[in-house]
Amino acid sequence: MKAVLGAALIGLVAGLLAWDARASAPQTARPAASPSGDWFVDVAPSAGLRFVHRSGRAGEFYFPEISGAGVGVVDYDNDGDLDVYVVQSGRLKAPGDASGRSSEPRTGQDSDRLFRNDLAGPGQALRFTDVTAKSGIATRGYGQGVAAGDYDNDGFPDLYVTSFGPNQLLRNRGDGTFQDVTGVARADDPRWSTSASFADLDRDGWLDLFVANYVDFVFPIHKQCTSRAGKKDYCGPTSYHPLPHRLLRNAGNGSFEDVSLRSGVAKSAGNGLGVVAADFDGDAWPDVYVANDQMENFLWVNGRDGTFRESALTAGLALSAAGAAQAGMGVDAGDFDNDGDEDAFLTHLTGQYTTLYVNEGGLQFSDKSLLAGLAGPSRPMTGFGAAFLDVDNDGWLDMLTVNGTVSAIEGLVSAGDPFPYHQPKQLFMNKGDGTFREASREGGAALAVSDVGRGAAFGDLDNDGDTDVVITQIDGPARVLLNQVGSRRHWLGVRLLTGKRDALGAVAVLKREGERPLRRRARADGSYLSANDPRVLFGLGSSVRPGVLEVQWPDGRRERFRGLGVDRYVTVQQGQGERIR
Numbered sequence: 001m002k003a004v005l006g007a008a009l010i011g012l013v014a015g016l017l018a019w020d021a022r023a024s025a026p027q028t029a030r031p032a033a034s035p036s037g038d039w040f041v042d043v044a045p046s047a048g049l050r051f052v053h054r055s056g057r058a059g060e061f062y063f064p065e066i067s068g069a070g071v072g073v074v075d076y077d078n079d080g081d082l083d084v085y086v087v088q089s090g091r092l093k094a095p096g097d098a099s100g101r102s103s104e105p106r107t108g109q110d111s112d113r114l115f116r117n118d119l120a121g122p123g124q125a126l127r128f129t130d131v132t133a134k135s136g137i138a139t140r141g142y143g144q145g146v147a148a149g150d151y152d153n154d155g156f157p158d159l160y161v162t163s164f165g166p167n168q169l170l171r172n173r174g175d176g177t178f179q180d181v182t183g184v185a186r187a188d189d190p191r192w193s194t195s196a197s198f199a200d201l202d203r204d205g206w207l208d209l210f211v212a213n214y215v216d217f218v219f220p221i222h223k224q225c226t227s228r229a230g231k232k233d234y235c236g237p238t239s240y241h242p243l244p245h246r247l248l249r250n251a252g253n254g255s256f257e258d259v260s261l262r263s264g265v266a267k268s269a270g271n272g273l274g275v276v277a278a279d280f281d282g283d284a285w286p287d288v289y290v291a292n293d294q295m296e297n298f299l300w301v302n303g304r305d306g307t308f309r310e311s312a313l314t315a316g317l318a319l320s321a322a323g324a325a326q327a328g329m330g331v332d333a334g335d336f337d338n339d340g341d342e343d344a345f346l347t348h349l350t351g352q353y354t355t356l357y358v359n360e361g362g363l364q365f366s367d368k369s370l371l372a373g374l375a376g377p378s379r380p381m382t383g384f385g386a387a388f389l390d391v392d393n394d395g396w397l398d399m400l401t402v403n404g405t406v407s408a409i410e411g412l413v414s415a416g417d418p419f420p421y422h423q424p425k426q427l428f429m430n431k432g433d434g435t436f437r438e439a440s441r442e443g444g445a446a447l448a449v450s451d452v453g454r455g456a457a458f459g460d461l462d463n464d465g466d467t468d469v470v471i472t473q474i475d476g477p478a479r480v481l482l483n484q485v486g487s488r489r490h491w492l493g494v495r496l497l498t499g500k501r502d503a504l505g506a507v508a509v510l511k512r513e514g515e516r517p518l519r520r521r522a523r524a525d526g527s528y529l530s531a532n533d534p535r536v537l538f539g540l541g542s543s544v545r546p547g548v549l550e551v552q553w554p555d556g557r558r559e560r561f562r563g564l565g566v567d568r569y570v571t572v573q574q575g576q577g578e579r580i581r
Contacts, residue, residue: 005128038444039391039427040469044048044480047126049084049115049470053480056092056142061225063217064092064164064192066234066406066421068384068454068474069146070529073461074157076172080569081119082459082533084128084470085159086478087143088112092164099432112139112161123464123487126480137175141165145455145529149198149207151185155500160209162193162529167211185255189246192217199277199286199505200554201250202306206250207504210265210288210444212272213243234406237293242269245290245298249306264308270298274331276526277505278342280315281363284556286505289317291328291346301363317344317357321367326352327382330456330528334388335519336397337434340509342521345374347383347401347528354378354386354401358434374399374428377438381423382406384528385456389467393489395518396430402453402471402528419475422450425535444480459533465491465567467537473500490540492567496522498553502534503574505554512536541567550580 007118044050044157054066069087076083082520090110106112114135115128141163148157156172170178171188182188192214198207215237225235244266248256260266265288274291281287285302289312292298294317299312320326327349341359353375357365369375378401385402392398403423412420427443428436440447453470462468466486471479492510496503506522520536549561551572559577564570 006373037487038446039483040376040443040481041484042446042449042479043126043482044478045297047480048130049478049480050130051086051113052109053089053472053475053478055089055475057475060221060222061232061234062092062140062222062234062241063215064089066474067144067164067194067214068404068452068453068529069143069472070195070385070527070531071457071470071472071478072146072148072159072456072531072533073459073470073533074148074159074524076114076157077116077176078156081117081463082461083117084457085146085148085531086113086115086472087146087455087529088139089143089163092142098347102565106143112137112143117461119462123462126462126482131176132494134176136179137170138180139163139168141167143196144193146531147196147198147209148524148531148534149209150501151198151207151250151285153206153499153501156383157502160187160196160198162189162196162211164192164217167193167351181254186258187248187256189213191243192271195275195525195529197275197277197288199288199525201247201277201286201288201302202249203285203555204250205498205555206252207501208250209256209276210277211246211248212290213245213274214293215240215271216243227410229410229413231408231413233408236406237271238295242271242292242295244269245272249309249358259306263306263499264310264404265300268298268310271295272298273329274346274526274528276331276333276344277523278333278521279366279507280333280342280344280359282361284552286554289331289333289344291331293329295325295326297346311363315363316365316367320352320355321369326355326565329382329384330386330401332387332526334397334521336388336399336430338396338516338518340517340519345386345388345399347378347386349574350380350382350405352379353381354399368434371434373435373437377428378426381426383426384454385471385530387456387458387527387532389458390537390539391427391429391467391483391486393466393486393491394432394541395516395539396432399428399436400454400456400469401426402451404452404454404473404499419452421452421474423453424448424450425453425471446479449479449552451476451479454528455530456527457530457532458527460535460537461570465493465537467533486539489542490544492540492547492564492566493535493537494538494549495535495569495571496551497571498574498576499554503554504534507552509549509550510547512543512545515543515545515547535569551577
């Protein structure tokens with residue numbers, strides 16, 4: 001069992017972690033390929049991560065039942081490896097409660113779960129221990145998503161859990177336990193909240209919180225909808241009124257101030273499902289992109305004065321190339337074409353397609369899904385959890401999507417399937433020329449398994465230098481997809497710290513002689529209802545050439561770090577590098 005360090009000791013350790021190459025972790029051994037040759041292998045059962053989602057379905061087709069729940073990978077105990085927090089939905093309707101938004105704690109199988117990673121060393125076998133009871137976590141409402149970020153700057157990542165019902169801010173005490181501080185922090189939202197993002201939107205050194213809300217569903221207005229075959233099925237979001245999103249400004253004293261109206265983000269209502277904060281216009285201030293379901297997406301451009309203007313339509317990020325609103329669910333941003341700026345993609349309903357928006361500069365984006373080879377293969381799928389990730393560490397960001405429909409699949413209905421909404425996952429490999437090829441077959445049996453997929457969290461669970469995936473599904477077991485191919489190539493992983501905490505929003509650019517620069521952003525948001533590894537990971541291919549790392553910190557200052565080596569994780573601390581003016 002791992003010892004949990006106290007907050008004071010961790011603070012001291014964090015201050016000493018201004019590593020250069022001499023203080024880096026040793027080079028890791030590269031594991032052999034999977035015996036099956038699959039690129040991903042599901043190790044959840046053998047690793048001890050046993051969790052089954054419960055939707056509480058009772059045959060009435062209540063809308064929240066089909067949204068699923070998310071998952072987070074977060075190093076809650078600061079021991080250097082990623083732990084896993086899985087959101088449970090549980091019982092939807094409390095007896096006698098017309099809204100269905102129960103405020104009673106969820107217990108037993110209906111509670112969220114925290115799994116501690118007991119990794120023995122880089123590349124070793126994963127071992128998880130369920131520490132939910134010891135953590136003191138008690139969640140309420142009908143669970144939806146989780147966001148991770150150190151809102152109080154004490155060096156320990158905190159959790160924000162969204163619900164159909166009351167949201168909760170869980171403060172990490174630093175001793176292995178969490179405290180519900182929602183009330184004192186003024187961080188609740190009683191509406192149906194989905195994804196959330198911690199980001200320093202005003203660049204004052206404290207993480208603010210953006211919360212996406214979905215629709216105004218309550219039981220008295222539950223509607224009966226049918227499938228194309230005329231059978232009872234789930235309604236879509238347009239059957240209900242959309243909700244305004246919420247922006248909470250961190251006051252720096254343990255509480256938040258609701259600035260939704262003053263900032264402008266509450267002036268527009270949307271069916272929000274996915275959220276990512278990134279600098280889309282290149283001004284070194286974070287913006288917020290929201291995937292709205294069956295309506296125009298939102299791009300909140302940072303005005304640098306506490307206000308935001310909604311600019312998705314003029315930027316080309318609101319609609320598809322055909323001018324159609326799509327069913328935005330999962331979302332991510334990243335530099336997939338290695339040209340130095342943030343591109344974006346969203347997942348959608350069956351019959352639509354995964355939309356790739358290429359950043360053309362000047363806050364102008366183009367839907368290049370068809371030209372990139374994504375539109376055709378993704379059209380049969382309904383995508384949720386998704387991310388840009390460099391699966392094979394060749395230096396180019398690939399895409400993985402987790403799928404599962406929201407309307408019954410008639411072929412599965414005809415076959416007598418008891419829950420006819422499941423689909424396989426999809427993997428798209430970046431060819432380095434602006435196009436992708438579908439590589440789901442090479443991904444292996446773990447991707448071919450048909451699930452009603454929803455949440456997906458991305459991070460290096462075994463610290464071997466490649467990105468793994470934790471997946472949730474409705475009324476089914478969680479999956480832990482261990483990457484078997486990325487660590488065959490060289491890599492560099494970097495944890496970026498500002499003060500004691502992860503520098504969410506920092507942009508790191510790795511420059512190597514004779515190679516194209518690689519740009520990665522430290523972030524925990526994106527995907528769908530989930531929280532990701534805040535470390536940045538550079539795939540280096542066959543090159544062991546040393547590089548220079550240039551970091552733009554969240555406050556806009558820039559520094560340079562040298563001699564970081566390869567095939568290792570290093571930590572760089574703001575203020576410890578060479579200042580770039």
